[in-house]
């Protein structure tokens with residue numbers, strides 16, 4: 001059935017897998033994307049938003065390099081905000097909320113337009129390794145598919161275990177099965193693996209909420225967009241979010257469930273994302289705070305489903321229900337999905353090189369959450385870099401590596417492979433020592449020429465950068481001249497005054 005040897009096989013169609021497959025295929029490599037469910041390409045497993053502080057810069061860098069995350073976000077956005085506007089421009093960070101269902105649909109449409117890219121829905125259960133080199137994969141149907149390179153982007157699915165209160169069951173995400181076989185094959189090949197955890201809040205029915213009791217959080221009056229290309233435009237209309245608060249009463253109810261919480265009764269041992277804590281973690285760690293903010297974020301243009309940002313939890317359903325009902329505006333709340341926590345396998349990223357290829361097995365790459373990161377943006381960036389480097393490896397061309405002073409993506413990969421990570425790694429501006437240079441508004445000037453040189457960024461994208469650079473140079477030389485003339489006017493004026501006073 002699969003009688004070709006693909007240049008690149010990408011396992012997993014999440015944010016990392018989608019970018020990886022798009023990049024390698026667009027660079028001329030025959031690519032096969034194998035994923036468990038073709039309906040869920042680049043599924044937003046948690047909050048329906050892209051960007052944010054330091055993450056927005058990454059999305060712009062992905063776009064500047066010719067990746068698709070920025071374009072897809074623009075095309076499916078429902079709200080746009082430039083964060084950190086009160087700080088200097090280097091800290092400004094774009095964030096957009098997207099329509100979750102349209103986001104996945106738009107990604108699939110864009111991938112389907114790429115020649116060289118094939119799709120196959122199945123689960124990879126084994127890796128074919130010969131003499132320290134990956135040569136293909138085996139699927140749950142027993143099908144063997146050969147490839148010159150393989151990129152694993154299995155996200156939270158490897159031996160995934162979902163927890164809600166005292167209930168535990170296998171799964172890679174709510175409603176989707178876990179993936180087994182890959183970790184076991186990698187361990188056999190000598191790789192080290194570990195366990196991490198993450199969690200997500202409940203989704204509720206918008207019609208059951210009382211928005212009059214909440215504070216509206218509108219988008220920017222003049223929204224911008226992510227992509228440097230003219231193919232997308234800023235939003236004309238936006239959906240508002242709302243804010244409410246927990247209270248001591250809510251905290252007391254949540255505490256009453258701690259003995260049934262997998263995090264507090266010792267059933268979950270693995271480390272979670274420190275900067276995205278669950279609500280039970282927040283009230284435990286910040287016990288002196290009498291309230292926490294909750295943001296009600298719509299999941300799309302025409303769905304009643306809303307995401308309760310700030311209420312990530314794995315407490316039992318009855319506690320989630322009872323506690324949320326005490327939050328202003330949620331008195332008659334109807335749940336669509338309960339919050340849950342998930343534990344999964346990851347592979348310490350010190351086992352990788354700067355190209356995201358593994359040191360142990362030739363032609364095998366890892367990208368995304370499998371490397372111990374958290375977040376769509378971090379995953380997408382790694383996928384893009386792994387896709388580029390897999391294609392370059394097959395074409396016997398030099399590797400493509402971004403340095404720490406060139407991009408947040410360079411910082412991300414360098415941090416991962418040199419320092420490793422013991423907790424889910426997310427990007428911050430403070431991690432980038434060259435952050436004043438790595439602005440969200442100059443990613444095109446920094447990165448498009450590099451990407452154009454390796455054959456990924458289009459001619460059109462490059463032409464726009466050349467035009468922008470010429471205009472910038474012209475303006476800078478005008479300012480320099482202006483400075484000179486102003487200096488000359490002041491100099492002449494004072495020299496004139498001085499000579500007059502001497503003459504007197």
Ligand SMILES: Cc1cc2nc3c(=O)[nH]c(=O)nc-3n(C[C@H](O)[C@H](O)[C@H](O)COP(=O)(O)OP(=O)(O)OC[C@H]3O[C@@H](n4cnc5c(N)ncnc54)[C@H](O)[C@@H]3O)c2cc1C
Pocket residue numbers: 011012013014015016017034035036037040041042043044045046047122123124125153154155156157158172173179180182198199200273276340341342367368369370373374375376379380426
């Ligand atoms: C419950 C939950 C809560 C989260 N909370 C946060 C948060 O608070 N903050 C944050 O920044 N991020 C959070 N995330 C993480 C965010 O969703 C991920 O960082 C991001 O989606 C990772 O992208 P990825 O491409 O690496 O993997 P994923 O998006 O997980 O995609 C993996 C893909 O691989 C496929 N796959 C897996 N195994 C196989 C196989 N063997 N064969 C074929 N296909 C396979 C899956 O079907 C899926 O399409 C959360 C994720 C989950 C599940």
